[in-house]
Amino acid sequence: MKRNIQVLLLLFLGVGLLHISLLTDLYLRYVRPGLRPALIASGVLLIVLGAVSAARDGFPFNRPRTDGDGHGHGHGDGDGHGHGHAGGPKVAWLLYVPALTILFLAPPALGSYTASRDEAKAPRAPSSPGDSGDSLFPALPDTRVVPMTLNDFSARAVWDTDGTLEGHIVRLTGFVTPGRHGTWYVSRLVISCCAADAQVRKVRVHGAPAPPADAWVTVTGTWHPTGKVGTDGASPALDTTAVRRVPAPKDPYHDVVVRP
Amino acid sequence: MRTAARITSHALIAGAPVVLLGGLALAFGPEITAALDDRAVAAWRTVFTAIVIQGVPFLLLGTVVSAAISAFVPAWVFTRVLPRSPALAVPVAGAAGAVLPGCECASVPVASSLMRRGVAPAAALAFLLSAPAINPIVLVATYVAFPNSPWMVVARLVASLLTSVVMGWLWIRAGREEWLRLPKGPAGHTPGASRAEEFRLSLQHDFLHAGGFLVVGAAAAATFNVAVPHSVLRLFSDSPWLALPMLGVLAVVLAVCSEADAFVAASLSGFSPTARLAFMVVGPMVDLKLIALQSGTFGRAFAVRFSSATWVVAVVCSGLVGWWLL
Numbered sequence: 001m002k003r004n005i006q007v008l009l010l011l012f013l014g015v016g017l018l019h020i021s022l023l024t025d026l027y028l029r030y031v032r033p034g035l036r037p038a039l040i041a042s043g044v045l046l047i048v049l050g051a052v053s054a055a056r057d058g059f060p061f062n063r064p065r066t067d068g069d070g071h072g073h074g075h076g077d078g079d080g081h082g083h084g085h086a087g088g089p090k091v092a093w094l095l096y097v098p099a100l101t102i103l104f105l106a107p108p109a110l111g112s113y114t115a116s117r118d119e120a121k122a123p124r125a126p127s128s129p130g131d132s133g134d135s136l137f138p139a140l141p142d143t144r145v146v147p148m149t150l151n152d153f154s155a156r157a158v159w160d161t162d163g164t165l166e167g168h169i170v171r172l173t174g175f176v177t178p179g180r181h182g183t184w185y186v187s188r189l190v191i192s193c194c195a196a197d198a199q200v201r202k203v204r205v206h207g208a209p210a211p212p213a214d215a216w217v218t219v220t221g222t223w224h225p226t227g228k229v230g231t232d233g234a235s236p237a238l239d240t241t242a243v244r245r246v247p248a249p250k251d252p253y254h255d256v257v258v259r260p
Numbered sequence: 261m262r263t264a265a266r267i268t269s270h271a272l273i274a275g276a277p278v279v280l281l282g283g284l285a286l287a288f289g290p291e292i293t294a295a296l297d298d299r300a301v302a303a304w305r306t307v308f309t310a311i312v313i314q315g316v317p318f319l320l321l322g323t324v325v326s327a328a329i330s331a332f333v334p335a336w337v338f339t340r341v342l343p344r345s346p347a348l349a350v351p352v353a354g355a356a357g358a359v360l361p362g363c364e365c366a367s368v369p370v371a372s373s374l375m376r377r378g379v380a381p382a383a384a385l386a387f388l389l390s391a392p393a394i395n396p397i398v399l400v401a402t403y404v405a406f407p408n409s410p411w412m413v414v415a416r417l418v419a420s421l422l423t424s425v426v427m428g429w430l431w432i433r434a435g436r437e438e439w440l441r442l443p444k445g446p447a448g449h450t451p452g453a454s455r456a457e458e459f460r461l462s463l464q465h466d467f468l469h470a471g472g473f474l475v476v477g478a479a480a481a482a483t484f485n486v487a488v489p490h491s492v493l494r495l496f497s498d499s500p501w502l503a504l505p506m507l508g509v510l511a512v513v514l515a516v517c518s519e520a521d522a523f524v525a526a527s528l529s530g531f532s533p534t535a536r537l538a539f540m541v542v543g544p545m546v547d548l549k550l551i552a553l554q555s556g557t558f559g560r561a562f563a564v565r566f567s568s569a570t571w572v573v574a575v576v577c578s579g580l581v582g583w584w585l586l
Contacts, residue, residue: 001468006464006468009468010464010468013316017313017316020313027313029306029310030306030309030310030313030314031310031313031314035314035317038317038318039313039316039317041317042316042317042320045320045324046320049460049463049464049467052460053460053464056457056460088464088465088468088469089465089468089469089472090472091469091472091473091476091556092468092469092471092472093472094471094472094475094476095468095471095472095475097475098308098309098312098313098475098478101305101309102309102313106309107302107305107306107309108302108306109306110303110306110307112299113299113300113302113303114303191520192401192405192519192520192522192523192524193314193516193517193519193520193523194310194311194313194314194516194517194520195306195307195310196307196310196311196314196481196482196485196516196517196520197516197517197520197523197524199523199524199527
């Protein structure tokens with residue numbers, strides 16, 4: 001890889017990182033929010049590196065190298081793996097793929113395709129049962145409609161043997177994942193580091209026709225008990241009275257209570 | 261006549277794969293297109309991009325540290341700090357892994373620059389293995405993922421450190437210099453050259469080189485991630501003896517980042533704690549991204565041998581530590 005191409009790659013990658021982390025919120029489609037400072041710092045560092053390289057090596061045309069310059073690199077005895085003094089590693093060409101991808105062709109956040117490939121699984125019960133009795137799940141507030149996260153709802157629907165969900169109207173927000181035979185789920189993907197470790201939270205919706213896949217919706221309804229609560233046989237489900245389309249949230253992987 | 265025959269045979273050899281692939285594409289085209297429906301491709305692109313973006317800051321951190329070691333830290337520092345005997349240097353270097361925060365992407369360039377500066381390969385390799393597994397960020401993530409079992413954090417620390425030290429000693433005993441293509445490139449400070457310029461060149465070279473291999477590893481990891489849903493993990497939860505090596509194998513293809521490994525392991529509720537420990541110990545030490553980075557930096561002959569040996573040692577160590585602590 002010629003040095004001017006390396007400069008171009010560093011600049012592309014740096015600008016791409018700043019584009020997705022500083023100028024837009026696209027980075028939230030791929031990594032957790034906490035990585036933003038690291039992404040901005042990397043973008044700045046790559047642009048600085050590219051700018052310094054452009055000044056030292058010449059850009060867009062390689063500056064002819066003087067003798068002393070070439071010696072100082074310490075590259076002279078290190079031509080072993082497929083690149084000479086002036087050239088960089090050939091494998092670096094591959095970095096153009098993600099660099100141009102995040103600049104021009106940012107792929108969408110993961111959605112119903114990923115959610116449909118995993119079974120509905122509730123998070124574990126919050127702590128060891130037994131000693132403290134019924135304090136595992138605090139009682140729900142006594143408002144008319146209780147907004148809940150999918151995480152909280154699924155945990156209660158599967159593990160809460162005290163039935164704190166009974167008699168409450170709850171509201172859940174997520175995207176639509178079609179199931180088999182016309183069934184559908186309101187679902188979320190939760191990431192802990194990057195999109196590669198996404199975990200599925202989904203609640204089966206009864207009593208309403210399926211909106212298009214990947215549409216974001218708020219569903220209101222009551223708990224639909226399925227299976228024996230407290231065992232792996234239970235699964236979260238909802239008897240729905242209202243389904244409303246909502247705009248997609250900024251951070252698609254953050255399972256929070258959405259206030260209308 | 262002779263040349264004509266040779267050209268014909270060359271054309272045939274070159275043409276055969278084209279014809280074969282073309283035939284396959286014509287025959288199975290619709291099926292292949294259906295199998296790769298655009299939603300799967302979109303998911304692949306998202307996961308691929310996510311792994312690269314997640315890796316770049318850590319890779320950059322690793323190459324900055326490695327370039328700083330090459331350009332600014334004189335070689336005598338390492339001979340002074342590390343015990344002279346490699347057998348003693350291995351545990352010290354393994355424990356030193358605790359100071360480099362970040363993912364496995366960061367540790368490969370640092371280990372390579374340590375070798376360039378004359379640190380015994382065994383010690384540098386112990387550091388390479390332990391750094392992503394025992395640094396404070398990863399241990400805190402493990403604690404957050406397993407809030408009810410603080411022993412899991414201890415077990416992960418002990419098993420990871422044990423694996424890296426055993427691998428270092430194993431390298432002293434059984435390793436051969438010719439497997440390891442010692443990293444080339446800027447070999448340290450040359451008198452008369454500007455240190456800042458050396459730092460820049462080494463940073464640029466190492467980052468671009470390792471970054472290319474990060475892309476290879478991310479592509480492989482994304483392919484497995486999309487092709488193998490995480491629910492496969494639960495298939496093996498019934499047999500405790502099979503669960504340990506199976507989670508070890510799945511850690512290689514599914515683990516992406518040492519912080520996230522803890523959360524993935526925590527979600528595998530059907531498995532014994534020991535099997536989950538194996539997932540967290542193998543994940544940061546042997547995975548597709550790391551194998552790609554290692555073969556780029558140290559050569560393929562090394563990466564294959566080292567990764568398979570590490571896998572065996574890591575599974576055995578987690579089995580022992582899990583039996584002892586969990």
